[in-house]
Amino acid sequence: MVSDHPIQYVKGVGPGRSKLLQRLDIKTIEDALYYLPSRYEDRRNIKKIRELNYGSLETTMGEVVGIEVTTTPRKGIKIFELTLMDSTGVLKAKWFNQPFMKQYFKHGQRVILSGHVKSNAYYGIGIEMESPEFEIIKDEQDRLIHTGRIVPIYRGTEGLSPKQLRTIMMEVVVGHIDEIKDFLPEEIRLRNSLMPLGEAIKNVHFPEDASIEELNRGVSTAHRRLIFDEFFILELGLSMIKRGEDIERGITFKAESPLVRALLERLPFKPTKAQERVFDEIRRDMAGPTVMNRLMHGDVGCGKTIVALMSMLLAVDSGYQAALMAPTEILAEQHYLNIHHMIEALGLKAALLTGSLKERPIQDIAEGSTQIVIGTHALIQEGISFKKLGLVIIDEQHRFGVIQRASLRKKGFNPDVLVMTATPIPRTLALTLYGDLDVSTIDELPPMRHGVETKVLFSSQKERIYSLMRQELEKGRQAYVVYPIIEGSEKVDLKSAIEGAKAFQQIFQRRNVGLIHGRMKPGEREEIMASFKAGKIDILVATTVIEVGVDVPNATVMVIVHAERFGLAQLHQLRGRVGRGGHQSYCLLVAYPPMGDEAKKRLKVMEETSDGFRIAEEDLIIRGPGDFFGTRQAGIPDLRAANLIRDIRILEAARREAFAITDKDPGLKAYPSLRDAIKHKWQGRIDLIRVS
Secondary structure: OHHHOEHHHOOOOHHHHHHHHHOOOOOEHHHHHOOOOOEEEEOOOOEOHHHOOOOOEEEEEEEEEEEEEEEOOOOOOEEEEEEEEOOOOEEEEEEEOOHHHHHHOOOOOEEEEEEEEOOOOHHHOOEEEEOOEEEEEOOHHHHHHHOOOEEEEOOOEOOEOHHHHHHHHHHHHHHHHHHOOOOOOHHHHHHOOOOOHHHHHHHHHOOOOOOHHHHHHOOOHHHHHHHHHHHHHHHHHHHHHHHHHOOEOOOOOOOOOHHHHHHHHHOOOOOOHHHHHHHHHHHHHHHOOEOOEEEEEEOOOOOHHHHHHHHHHHHHHOOOEEEEEOOOHHHHHHHHHHHHHHHHHOOOOEEEEOOOOOOOOHHHHHHOOOOEEEEOHHHHOOOOOOOOEEEEEEEOHHHOOOOOHHHHHOOOOOOEEEEEEOOOOOHHHHHHHOOOOEEEEEOOOOOOOOOEEEEEEEHHHHHHHHHHHHHHHHOOOEEEEEOOEOOOOOOOOOOEHHHHHHHHHHHOOOOOEEEEOOOOOHHHHHHHHHHHHOOOOOEEEEOHHHOOOOOOOOEEEEEEEOHHHOOHHHHHHHHOOOOOOOOOEEEEEEEOOOOOHHHHHHHHHHHHOOOHHHHHHHHHHHHOHHHHOOOOOOOOOOOOOOOOOOOHHHHHHHHHHHHHHHHHOOOOOOOHHHHHHHHHHOOOOOOHHHHO
């Protein structure tokens, strides 16, 4: 296979450049072929100097007639000046504070310059470019690769310029494009009007005739083929994982649950229609003939935790244990604190299992006397065994990855799996990253939820913050104040929770101010939260330990200090702690300068909307799919050409084709090229034997 050939042996590379290319994740010829240009320049129309237009981005070529370094008289700034001449005029190019560039040029060289034209003096005399990109043309081959065409611009690395990369890429494309095996079935390619793979790769790198605008947007015909391939291989893998997990169950669940009925009788509210609908979907799955693999998501405060608890009680009523795994100790602990009283009131036993706990209820879990276990990765460690694990619930699935949940499943005999997340998931991401799961959406908020008025304020507007807090406290309401760090540090110039608690106690001397953060012991945190819920604490100063799972209906003010430092999803989760009791509530986002453009966009979105799904879409646009999740999905192939928002229609088409092909041929026995592609792109993580 072409993918096995090391890049080192391509002409012009060798051991030295091979090490530089590895910085760009280019180790093989295939890596190089899929290292796409970051942008393109149209050098088909190299203008004469006389034809250059003032203020435009232009490309010209001329002979070097002047090389000089000058120094400005006042500030002493060194300026490197290059003078080019052609048959129509003279052009000066200037680079500031880069005198070393003098070594690159010699009189008589032919040089291409691309940049903004700074002057339009008559017949080109006095025309200038500041810091243009340049190419030194050494021979006719250079001219064929770097000029007179649409030229790909690659992101280089230290010691390897975009021009050198372009020369290597031309060698790779010309010498090895015929080795590329097109794995896409011909009927799918024709049905979706896609060009052959080799032709697409060639035209992505060195376009023959294409719109420069489409190329730079990544939507050319050649790009479209590569985008489809990425989505198709991704969705094909997800569909095969799904089919591999669509196995007959080894356990049987009841259709009805006295424990669920008992829980609902004790709740001070009635579940929403959306909660009931989603629980019915889960219950049907659990009673069905195959193992459940379902995702449950919804906006902040929609009631996912209660539905998860109902599902666990259904498993316990059927004689099985249930486990809930969270990505952090604090989140696991919050789940435990929120639900263990309800579980124990029903005569059941719950346990918390995290890595830092000294007393770990390992024996009770193994013997089955503990029916519900809530924990972190500690649940999947060696030495932890369950007597009869029937249901696995995984919270914040995106922090674990598609493949990782299998480790917890192995603790039981094909237990059902329910994945849930407190981050509303845009439809594009649900299709892409959870394509192996059935999706349930809780799209309704409880009727007691009230709108939250959100306002961005600056640190200089503290009196407005204190005034609103006093106003709400006088009504008998309560407030949160959230800080990004626990205590101050010389290394970080941020306000801290410990300092903030002292300051607020001074400002609100007649009020009780509490403090809660991640370094406290679980018992201490539970005591503080119980006091806040009981109304004994008026102002709770906290870190993000209150981000998820805290429900105090009387709290109506959320102040987030250094809001510019928080992500959109985190800001939305924190805002979701207020507006839960039917009272008008407020979220004050306190920002400190300087603020970057991304921070300004995040805060603007928070002011404009409280719709978690729109916020998630905006977060995806601002940060991009790679950063949206905080960590990469374990085992999922990279998306190099595809964009989850821009290319949603291609994603949907690729998904339809992928699931259709595994409907008729689950193990891809009739498609050996596809089997090879799946093994390669998914790095052997899909069990083809099990699927077939």
